[in-house]
Amino acid sequence: MKKNILSLSLIACLTVFTACKNEKKNETTTGEAEAAKEVTAAAVKYKAVPAESTINWKGAKPTGEHTGTIAIESGVVSLKDGKVDSGNFLIDMNSITVTDLEGDQKANLEAHLKGTVEGKEDHFFNTKEHPTAYFEVTGTETKEGKTYLQGNLAIKGTKKNISFPISVTENGDSVTVTSETFTIDRTEWNVNYGSKSVFDNLGDKFVNDEIELTVTVKANKA
Numbered sequence: 417m418k419k420n421i422l423s424l425s426l427i428a429c430l431t432v433f434t435a436c437k438n439e440k441k442n443e444t445t446t447g448e449a450e451a452a453k454e455v456t457a458a459a460v461k462y463k464a465v466p467a468e469s470t471i472n473w474k475g476a477k478p479t480g481e482h483t484g485t486i487a488i489e490s491g492v493v494s495l496k497d498g499k500v501d502s503g504n505f506l507i508d509m510n511s512i513t514v515t516d517l518e519g520d521q522k523a524n525l526e527a528h529l530k531g532t533v534e535g536k537e538d539h540f541f542n543t544k545e546h547p548t549a550y551f552e553v554t555g556t557e558t559k560e561g562k563t564y565l566q567g568n569l570a571i572k573g574t575k576k577n578i579s580f581p582i583s584v585t586e587n588g589d590s591v592t593v594t595s596e597t598f599t600i601d602r603t604e605w606n607v608n609y610g611s612k613s614v615f616d617n618l619g620d621k622f623v624n625d626e627i628e629l630t631v632t633v634k635a636n637k638a
Contacts, residue, residue, distance in 0.1 A: 440599040440626055441596070441597045441599055441628060442580055442581060442596055442597065442598035442599060443598070443599045443626070444578040444579065444598055444599060444600050445578070445579075446576040446578055446600075446601070446604045447576065447577040447578075448576075448577060449568045449576065450554040450555075450566075450568065450577050451554065452502070452504065452552040452553065452567075453502040453503075453552075453553050453554055453555055454502060455494045455501065455502045456494075456501055456502070458496055459494035459495060459496040459501040460494060460495050460637065461492060461637070461638040462492065462493050462494070462495065462590075462635035462636060462637055462638060463491075463492055463635055463636055463637075464488060464491035464492065464493070464505060464633055464634070464635045465634045465635060465636060466487060466488055466489060468632075468634035469487075469488040469491075469632060469633045469634050469635075470485050470486070470488065470632055471486040471487075471488065471507065471630070471631050472484075472485055472629070472630040472631075472632075473485070473486060473627055473628065473629055474627070475623065475626075475627050475628075476623075476624045476626075477610070477622065477623045477624060478620045478621075478622070479620075481516075482514055482516055482517070482525065483515050483516045484512060484513050484514040484515050484516075484526075485511075485512075485513050485515060486508070486509065486511055486512050486513075487507070487508045487511035488505055488506070488633060489506040489507065489508040489511075489548065490505070490506045491504060491505030491506060491633065491635070492504060492635070492638065493553075493591070493593060495584065495591060498584060499556060499563065499584065500556055500563075500565055500582070500584060503552070503553040504550065504551065504552040505550060505633065506548055506549075506550050507548060507549040507550060507551070508547070508548060509530070509541050509546060509547055510543045510547055512526060512529050512541065514526050528540065530542075530543040531543055531544060532544070540607055540609055541571070541572065541607065542572060545572075546571070546572045546573060549569070549570055549572075550569075551567050551569050551570075552568050552570075553565065553566070553567045554566045554567050554568060554577060555567075557579070562596075563581065563582055563583070563584075564579040564581050565579060565580060565581075565582045565593075565595070566578070566579040567579075569600070569605075571605035571607065572605055572606055572607065574604070574605045576604050576605065578600065580595050580596065580629075581595065581596040581598070582594065582595045582596070583596075589636055589637040590634065590635065590636050590637070591634075591635050591637075592632065592633065592634050592635075593631075593632075593633045593635070594631070594632050594633075595629070595630055595631040595632075597628055597629070597630045598628070598629055598630075599626045599627065599628050599629070600626070600627055600629060601625045601626060602625055602627050603625050609623065610622050610623035611623065612625075613625055
C-alpha cells in the first residue's frame with residue numbers, strides 16, 4: 417500500500433514539474449495580418465526614445481538557454497484616454513545581442529543569429545536581407561482584467577497578427593508601454609533552424625520553437 421502511495425505521489429510530482437517546465441508565458445496565437453489602426457483625431461502622439469526602449473528575448477534548447485536584447489530603432493504610439501490607440505515600431509535586427517555569454521562564444525552566437533556566417537545566412541534572421549522587422553498596432557482588447565495589444569509583427573518578410581498583455585504608464589509628457597513576457601513560435605515567421613516541428617531526426621540537437629519576448633517602449637510627446 418505504501419509503495420502504491422509513493423508511486424502515485426512521485427507521478428504527481430513529476431507531472432507538476434513537467435507542466436511547469438513546459439509552461440509557455442502568454443503564448444500568442446498567430447493570425448492573418450490585419451489593417452493597421454489609424455490615428456484618431458483625439459489621440460495624443462508620442463515618439464519612441466530608442467535609447468530607453470528595448471526588446472528582451474530568451475531562447476532555449478535541451479542543453480540550456482540564452483538571453484539577449486534587440487533595439488527598437490524608431491516608432492510612434494498614440495494614446496486616447498490613457499490607452500494605446502495606434503502605433504508602429506521599427507526593430508533593428510542587426511542590433512541583436514546575447515547577454516549570457518562573453519568573448520568568442522557571444523560573438524559566434526550573435527553572428528549565427530544575424531546570419532553573418534557564410535553558409536548559415538538563413539538559419540535564423542538573415543539580417544543582410546532583412547535588416548529590420550516591425551510591429552504595427554491593429555487594436556486592443558480587454559481580457560480577464562488585462563489590456564491586450566493586437567498588432568502585425570513582420571519578420572523576414574512574413575507578417576502575422578498577434579496579441580499580448582501590456583501596461584501603460586503616463587508621466588507628464590512621457591509614456592512607457594511595457595509588455596508582460598509573452599511567447600511567439602519563431603517558425604510562424606520561417607525562422608526554422610533546429611526546429612523539431614520542421615525537421616526530422618534531430619534527436620536532442622534541437623532548438624525550441626518558442627521565443628520569450630518582453631517589450632519596453634519609452635516615448636515622449638511629439
